[in-house]
Amino acid sequence: MGRQVSGTASAPGVAIIGCGLIGHKRAKALGNARLVVCADIAQDRADRLAATAPGCRAVTDWQQAVANPEVSIVMIATLHDTLAEIAHGAVAAGKNVLIEKPAARNAAELAGLAEAAAAKGCLVRVGFNHRYHRALQKAYQLVTSGELGPLMFLRARYGHGGRVGYDREWRSDPKKSGGGELIDQGPHLVDLARWFLGDFAEVDGFAATYYWDMPVDDNGFLLLKTVERKVAFLHASCTEWKNTFSFEIYGRDGKIDINGLGGSYGAERLTFYKMLPEMGPPETTSWEYPMADNSWDVEFAEFLEDIRLKRQPAAGIRDAVEALHIIEKIYRMSGYDHNA
Numbered sequence: 346m347g348r349q350v351s352g353t354a355s356a357p358g359v360a361i362i363g364c365g366l367i368g369h370k371r372a373k374a375l376g377n378a379r380l381v382v383c384a385d386i387a388q389d390r391a392d393r394l395a396a397t398a399p400g401c402r403a404v405t406d407w408q409q410a411v412a413n414p415e416v417s418i419v420m421i422a423t424l425h426d427t428l429a430e431i432a433h434g435a436v437a438a439g440k441n442v443l444i445e446k447p448a449a450r451n452a453a454e455l456a457g458l459a460e461a462a463a464a465k466g467c468l469v470r471v472g473f474n475h476r477y478h479r480a481l482q483k484a485y486q487l488v489t490s491g492e493l494g495p496l497m498f499l500r501a502r503y504g505h506g507g508r509v510g511y512d513r514e515w516r517s518d519p520k521k522s523g524g525g526e527l528i529d530q531g532p533h534l535v536d537l538a539r540w541f542l543g544d545f546a547e548v549d550g551f552a553a554t555y556y557w558d559m560p561v562d563d564n565g566f567l568l569l570k571t572v573e574r575k576v577a578f579l580h581a582s583c584t585e586w587k588n589t590f591s592f593e594i595y596g597r598d599g600k601i602d603i604n605g606l607g608g609s610y611g612a613e614r615l616t617f618y619k620m621l622p623e624m625g626p627p628e629t630t631s632w633e634y635p636m637a638d639n640s641w642d643v644e645f646a647e648f649l650e651d652i653r654l655k656r657q658p659a660a661g662i663r664d665a666v667e668a669l670h671i672i673e674k675i676y677r678m679s680g681y682d683h684n685a
Contacts, residue, residue, distance in 0.1 A: 358415040362407045363422035364394040371420050374641035384410035411438045426521045429454035439465045445472040447532040448665035450523025459662045470648045470658035471665040473536045477640035480603045480613040493596025498576040501592045503530045504585030517559035519683040525561030527552050531581040535668040538577035545569040552679040556584045607638045
């Protein structure tokens, strides 16, 4: 479950760098923090986001935003090719940082960031907001309470159907994205799998381009195994046609089945199947969460509490690095060389 969050007396100043869809989502979930400055390479995008917060400035230079003395937290929601560069710059300026997943195009771009943050006394959280969806929070509560017994494996699918021209967007350019679907939606699946099962000692899988005319993958298949032989079967796809999120967790005493993330993915629903001593049909309990997604709010509130308590974030640099190592290995095995 998410950590308990208490109120804070002051209103920390925030800079949002990257004023697209995710930047707007972040701006709506600032809680008692205040938006001080917005930065985007397109002035009009920065202007639109800045207009949502009284007194907020709009700039096109991220370094100017990071240097603002009123800013104590920098939120980075740019394309993948500048995520790590800006994170390094923000940490060098002594700011706390929330960087969107995947945090970089490859793990090498994050080298030295954790050490620099420790030296500066600031914190870095990676935006794995899916941990904070209501159904995933409930699942984590059930798992950690022992309701499923010892875990055996999990199986998950995450995908969308693309759109006309998808193969000409920035995600199809490996220099900007670092890869295709596997580095787009795949990091959420890998992070959730590690959250429930722990670190993976063996990595196998395959990435392929089946449909879209682009030099990056549109499907990624992963088979991950821990030292204890717990297994994650993961599939990230942008040939799903109907947006899909499915996450199943199997224990010796029961099963959790999660479907939906809200919006076009359908209402979040968790079904818990509890195995009975006599086996046969399980005892079944369902929870549905038809309300708006509050994962962004809960995640950022926890980060504010991390900062107040000076504790390391639950989803940090190591989590991003571990996910990227797995993704990079699959790319190498599949013949993609996005780092060349």
